[in-house]
Amino acid sequence: PSALCLSDLDAPVILEFLDYLERDRGNGIRSRNLRLAAIRAFFRLVALRDPASVNLATRVLAIPVKRADRRLVGYLTRPEIDAVLAAPDRTQWTGRRDYALLLTMYNSGARVSEVASLQRRHIQIGSTSSLELHGKGRKERRVPIWPRTARTLKTWLDSRDPSPEAAAFPNARGGPLSRDGVNYILQTAVRTATTACPSLSTKHVSPHVIRHTTAMHLLQSGVDIAVIALWLGHESIETTHGYLEADLRLKEKALQKLAPAGQAAPRFKADDPLLAFLKTL
Secondary structure, eight states: OTTOOGGGOOHHHHHHHHHHHHHTSOOOHHHHHHHHHHHHHHHHHHHHHOGGGHHHHHHHHTOOOOOOOOOOOOOOOHHHHHHHHTOSOTTSHHHHHHHHHHHHHHHHOOOHHHHHTOBGGGEEOSSSOEEEEEOGGGOEEEEEOOHHHHHHHHHHHHTSOOOTTSBSSBOTTSSBOOHHHHHHHHHHHHHHHTTTOGGGGGSOOOHHHHHHHHHHHHHHTTOOHHHHHHHHTOSSHHHHHHHHHHOHHHHHHHHHTSOOTTSOOOOOOOOHHHHHHHHTO
16 A cells, blocks of 8 residues: 555546445445545545645545435334343343343433443432433433433442442443443343244344334334434434334324325314304404
8 A cells, every 4th residue: 555656546446446345345335435435535635735636636526425225214112122121130230230221221312332431420310310421522411211210220330339430331340341242232132032022033133223212212202303313412303304204103193194095085164163263353
């Protein structure tokens, strides 16, 4: 790489590299577009710092991103998430930790990085219990937790290191769990829960799917989408619209308000109180 010149990195070479990622490396379209975004960022800098290479940079910046199929958001049903929460063996300290961790993830809709970095000082338990989460872009937000979650966390934390800086969910060595550690705990719970809830065997359950599950259950309970966006820490409400697209139940309710094809639509007929009110205008 140190022997490369800018002139070696023309648009055809970049396109060949992107095709190689998909063909030989097995990368998906999203990964391909991420690599292209990094290359574009570099050539924007080239255009500013090296005016002689503007034509080269322009050709590379003109390479379009590849369109990908947009999949519906995956989430768990109520029976499925209940089976996952019931999986840890709470007679062991690891089972109590895993139960508290999974319940907190479902209650808060936290990202895996947010829940892994959670410390005792970030958990407020009292008349109004809440979590302080530190998300993308160093943004902070508070989310309320159920009394059930608060009781579980209090019982768990009372048996652990009382230091405010201590990890809320430590690993076997007392340090904070890694992202892989959180995912391992979740996958163990899912394998155990599959016996009681076979539908889990057909789903890919990741920590982010638990976050999607929280959002979908809030939406199905009638919570406004703007509140859900604040709850999840989305920078734009457009990100949260994906849950509306995936909620079949919401679409079924809308369909029930429409007369089936071949039937006459019912005409509105005002009742007596409405007619009496209109006569007074």
